[in-house]
Amino acid sequence: MRSASTTSHGADLSSTTSVPVLAQIEGTAPRTAATHDISHLCDQPKFLAPSVPATLIEEEDHVFETSFMAKDATSVYSDADGLWHTKVFPSDCPSSRTDAVMLDTWITKALDRYQKKALPEASSSRADFGKTVEDLVPILSVSLHEIVRQVMHHCSERGLALQKIWKTYVELFDRVLHQMQDSLRQQKLKTAEVQSFLGEASSEFKELKRSHPVQMHNVISDLEVTFTESQKGFEDDLKQAEEENGLLKQMLRTHHRELEMWYPNFQLYQDSYIKNLIPQRVKGRAPRRAPTTRLEDRLVAIAEDFKRLLTVLAPDKRKTMGQDLAGLLDAREQDRAKEKVSLEAQQENLDLVEKLQAEVREQEEHIKLLKTEIAKIEAKKAFGGDDDHSERDMDEVSVDLNADDLNEVGGGSLLQAAAGLLKKKTADTGQVSKGQSFLAAEFNPSRMKLSIGPKDDDESASSDGGSSLSN
Known part of the structure; x- marks a missing residue:
């Protein structure tokens, strides 16, 4: 490989020296682009190329580089502008530092978009917090997937281990999130029941507050009527008792007058x-002597x-x-x-x-x-x-x-x-x-x-x- 690269470098110098214009045109192409040097075709790789999984980044976030000539086999010609479009990010073989920098740039933009979208919703209602978390998880998952692709290009076993850890973490996070959502749903139901009960209690309170004066007026009226009737009954009973008392007094005076008239000397011989x-006999009771x-x-x-x-x-x-x-x-x-x-x-x-x-x-x-x-x-x-x-x-x-x-x-x-x-x-x-x-x-x-x-x-x-x- 080293001799091949040396040979290729020497060929480039000779070509640039002999044909300056062609050297300038070739200088616009990357080092990996195909040139007139075909010595690399004789190079045989000593190991198989790593199997890198496909990217999960949406096509609208892909980055393309335009040129007058195709740079590699992935370049696509566009009739709109008449240029060749080569996909730079995400790359099929993300092994350079440029891929890591571009991935960081994409993560920053994605988080900014998420923050602009999530902050107004979170401030408006706390109930949408679970939804905002659900929207954040895919961004993090895609970002880590791209990191796994870059790691797998160097060491597939390390990338697989990292991917397994991330999937386990995502599953665990998903489970916790669903449990929290269930708890939140139950709490919302309880809150709705409490709100309904509170609404009924409030309506009953308003109804009682409205009807209480009327009920109090009716109760007071009934009590006044009852008290008046009771007072009238007591007055009648008192009047009747006074009449009976007066009649008894009159009968007592009559009894004394008759006693004085018929027995004027009764005071003298009453204790004879x-x-x-x-x-002596008791009214309603038989005499004390034994019955005959x-x-x-x-x-x-x-x-x-x-x-x-x-x-x-x-x-x-x-x-x-x-x-x-x-x-x-x-x-x-x-x-x-x-x-x-x-x-x-x-x-x-x-x-x-x-x-x-x-x-x-x-x-x-x-x-x-x-x-x-x-x-x-x-x-x-x-x-x-x-x-x-x-x-x-x-x-x-x-x-x-x-x-x-x-x-x-x-x-x-x-x-x-x-x-x-x-x-x-x-x-x-x-x-x-x-x-x-x-x-x-x-x-x-x-x-x-x-x-x-x-x-x-x-x-x-x-x-x-x-x-x-x-x-």
Whole structure:
């Protein structure tokens, strides 16, 4: 090779010396161009030419050199300008320093174009950053591919190793880029969901902000109406309670006036020793003594009741009543020898008593109504004088009988006898004026009361029993 180059150099000197014009024309051609020296055809390469891969640079970035004559086999004639165009970059055999310089120039221009294109997009939206990276990778890949071509011209194994490293790096970078893009896509979806939720929340907030005053006004109106109705109801209840209180006060005053009218000396004897001897009864509860089941026990109970009544009466009245009831008691002694009343007759008597008790309860309710009306009428009228008070001041004789005892011993005849005796007693004593005496029989669930008193509306309305029977 060295001798061939020396020979070629000597041929060039001789040709230039002999033909100066041809030397000038040949000087425009590169040293690798074909000349009249054909000695290089005898040179035989000692190794095969390296296999360099094709370039990846686009044709629009190729660099051509024009000349009047073809420089090598790759030169192409152009009819447009009538010159030969020889491709200088990228070269098919990139082994010179000029190829490296031209590759650096192309990389610089490509990066400048990329920067001018990518910066406005990156500044406008961060979402296009992945796209700009994708656009940058091909430029770097083509640049490194050209470097690999230049390295492979000197050492194919070194170029293949460099190409393999670069491909692996590109694949890894691609994988990371796709993962980042997937993550970015998911994040965009989440962001879209959050934005949608935020939009709905904003719309709901605007709607609530718009409707809140109306709702508050409606709630306030409803509360005002409810409060007004409640206040009106409370006022009505208070008024009713005041009316009931006034009525009770009026009834209490009436009760005190009647007490002063009928019992003017009640304060003197209300704490008498006789009060302790009278059995006490609680309303709605049976007496404390044991219930009587036998006829003898019931008769004893009746005798105890008569004893209690006679204890309350004056001695002269007790004497007179004892004389009058002597015959009746003898008759009862004779009737006591008779057979006992059958169970069916007792049941009928009990049913009759229950019926009478029901009537008594109805009469009690009627009497309470009459009391209320009388109290209202008396509140409007003036109270009577002392003459009426003295005329109405009289004793009241009461006899309490057990309803069951009356059924056993013949309550009807005993009631008639007691009524006759009491009427006779009042007629003899003359304590009741003509036309004012009456006999009242009062029933309750367990007792019967016989009383003599003035025939007056107030007394009949204020009696503690149930129905009154006038005679």
